[in-house]
Amino acid sequence: MLHIVPDIDTSETLTERQKAVLDAALRLLVEEGDQLTMTAVARRASCSKETLYKWFGDRDGLLTATVQWQASKVRVAPVDGKGLDLASLTASLERFASDWLNVISSDTSIALNRVAVGHAGSGKDNLGAVVLENGRFALARRLKPVLEAGRQAGLLDFTDAETAFRSFFGLVARDVQIRLLLGDRLELTEATIGGDAVRATQQFLALFGAKTRLKGL
Amino acid sequence: MLHIVPDIDTSETLTERQKAVLDAALRLLVEEGDQLTMTAVARRASCSKETLYKWFGDRDGLLTATVQWQASKVRVAPVDGKGLDLASLTASLERFASDWLNVISSDTSIALNRVAVGHAGSGKDNLGAVVLENGRFALARRLKPVLEAGRQAGLLDFTDAETAFRSFFGLVARDVQIRLLLGDRLELTEATIGGDAVRATQQFLALFGAKTRLKGL
DNA sequence: GGCAAGCCGTACCGTACGTTACGGTTCGGC
């Protein structure tokens, strides 16, 4: 079910040099996709292949370390759920929506998801699990407390936070991620994202907002 | 923008033997993912590599032909938009929703999307475009007339059919496709899909249903 | 029957790339 936290947090056992190497690998991954070669990484990072193999074992190890390294960088500040009214709840949801749209439309996310999807086919490693854990599941972990708080405050009405979250997710992401992954050139400007975040939030509130207002029943 | 219809319809210029070969390639693609080899396809299809190369040019040509061959098989009967009332509209939407969930959760769709996503990274071919064109865009083309008919019949209220469609898409698919592509084991039983289709349809109607009923403005 | 076309099976070629090995350099510790 993949809800297992995938590995020990590696972000602190890495030396600065190793982080620099992984950054180089990450840039190369964004530029070239999965067909990046060990030689190219070594050249870009100005390190020897011997070092690459000593540090990361093999190519899959390097890929995994790169994905985890990126994942360790995207920890976002959780939203505080206190003093909640409709305005602040709305703002929080819009914030989550636009953050998420910005993430999934970023070159880095697209590249990472592409290699993870590719590797999920032949399950040698668990890149897919890592990406999922630090993407969709991390989002759920951060958003659910907000939803629960909204329910506590009488602003939201739902029975299952997971279900509510998944609807919010669908309203926000729609077809964006799959289109981007498949190579559709979807221009997401800051304005578009903002508008989509507002729309998704309004739709979510229409579906799950507590019915104390003029939208009777 | 990818809205170009990708290629001539190839489904009729193929001999039976060629279709059989592509079926074998498709099965292999589902089993092994993108790292299927020409030799494996030849062996599975009981044909020579020479024939493979004569018919399809190169490996990418074979992959493209395979994807298009599968795409040509999934033409679905369009729904009739006549005599529309709320019950039949609801049934149509539920039908679309469960059809779509069945498609994206099928082994074939997952395998095809995986290779297309992988290839979208290094854009040598347009597998991504083909998959998108026969998946998400084909769905839109079939669903939009239903939505328009619903609006004509006073059952739906929206200004832009594309926007309405995308919301429906999001409510139906949610996180299912990306999770499956990333290797999450998401068990979608017939019952689950049916329930999700009903839920998505109800949510869509709540958002876009004409406000002539007790959920007054 | 003779023949050409199409195809199967397989051997073969060339290359790209993962992986390993090694000489040379830097650097911290003594």
Added chain:
DNA sequence: GCCGAACCGTAACGTACGGTACGGCTTGCC
């Protein structure tokens, strides 16, 4: 100044696989 460890750059190895060539078999046509 000397030593070993870590690392850089590069050369070398092995293999997997895309692509090609070729001999043999079937089939349809004369």
